[in-house]
Amino acid sequence: MSLFFLILTSGHFLTIDSMSEIEVLPGRVGNLTPEQQHALDEFKELIKAEGIYTPERHDDHLLLRFLRARKFHIGHTHKMFVDCENWRKELGVDQLRETFIFEEEEAVLSCYPRYYHNVDKKGRPIYIEHIGVIDIKTLFKVTDEDRMTKQHVLSYEKLITDRMPACSKRAGHHIEQCCTILDLKGVSLRQFANAFGFIKRTSAIAQNYYPEMMGKMYVINAPMMFTSVWGMVKPLLDEVTVKKIVILGSNYKATLLEDIDAENLPAAIGGTCDCAESGGCQTGEPGPWKDPRYMNVVEKTA
Template sequence: MPPTPNQEQQVVLAHFRAHLEERDLIHDGDTIGTDDWTLTRFLHARQFDVEAAAKMWADCQHWRKTVCGVGIDELYEQMNPTDFPERREVFQYWPMWFHKTDKEGRPLSIQRYGKVDIPALYNTITPDRFWTYILTSAERIPREVVPVASKRAGKQVDGIFLIIDLKGYSLGQFWQMKGIARDAFQVSQDYYPEMPAKFLIVNAPTTFTMIWSVLKRWLAPQTLEKMDVCGSDYKKVLLEHVSEENLPEDLGGTCQCEDFGGCIWWKE
């Protein structure tokens, strides 16, 4: 997500909003978000091309009404991604969660791909229900996570800081989860544009060159620009962005979240 739009971009933003209104694509109360920050994300994803951003917006609104046959609002009513019966088991086999913030006030999203076990996961939750979890987790970011972080920071936070930990990650795990990860990245880029403000991959194994050759095909140029890839010597890079006290101990910080029974159960 870019900084606050400059004067020229503000003019484009006003034109974009008027264009959406003329086409009946935006209405008060739309859960996609109708604030300037949301509209600017779509513009930035399309290099401030109003027509291209309007098509992206229209496609997103259609997806939001039709995904999984019920629409994202209904899915979000059906599943709270932070509180559902299989939550602890799902975290065991695909750990992903939010944990405090970086130095800019952006929520830290941590995913541990090295712990992913798809066969065990699907013994716990059905593939369809897990996909609902992925979608509602994505929806929660602009709807709840970023607004709360922005309120705490006293400013508009420009997205999330995504950390993917590949410690122990194998080619076998990559092939198991490839389809889900690809589809999740596509949903993020198409329907939640510019949500990751920073993207750091840590503990990249020696096999990552092959994995990266596949992974980078899924990512938009704007996403690739935000990414850094580190091996096991990532701590210095990570601590440039995140204070030690906000970073879990096993990622080089000092946080243990003793009051919550461990950092993955930290309450946003």
């Protein structure tokens, strides 16, 4: 979900309960051109024939995320999908939820704060990283890269199986993307250099194996040097990605509140929530995924 890896490297409507209209973006279920629908059908038949299609996990929403990531090119999408399935087998992703226990979570959060915190006004889960306070040296004294990678992957899996379905139920329509906030307050060139390798590797996991899950990204407290770099790199990125990223300095609060209700935003970054009853926003991680009304009840569209 990190921006740093990105730097380097006609609307239809869905009626919900006849009460509201939700815009379905192009290339999604409910808003496909005839060519896109044909590509989806062809791609699904291809992976079925190869025996790598799992209906419970590979619904149309997921297949379309891979297709959009490769601009609906069947060959390129197929390679990306197969690479992902092979990676999942090698890492044992499907077994992680049952076998992996991250005992050092509290110690890790103290030197690398990142967490989910409620939803934005579109119903998307909000993911927050405080990049400026990452302490890589301490981080790898309390854990190692292999365990951090597994925990990172498990977080994505939980996002797909728990958080997104709960958000979808609450919103009344399918949610498959996040609103990300990267806080650069206190970041330095030396600190960034120390953390860059790890951030790049984890970001590659997102790009290669969990594509098209970033809906919006706010980079707040961006120092001048970062803003300058962004100005040079921005023309090199595709227009869709650029529209998702907003670079802000220290006067970011009003912009965040345009898309996020104050009560859903931690007080530390301009909101009113402190999760006092849960020991703080970072450990509380409030959201629909904590509400029994919205958990484990969303049916996927096959």
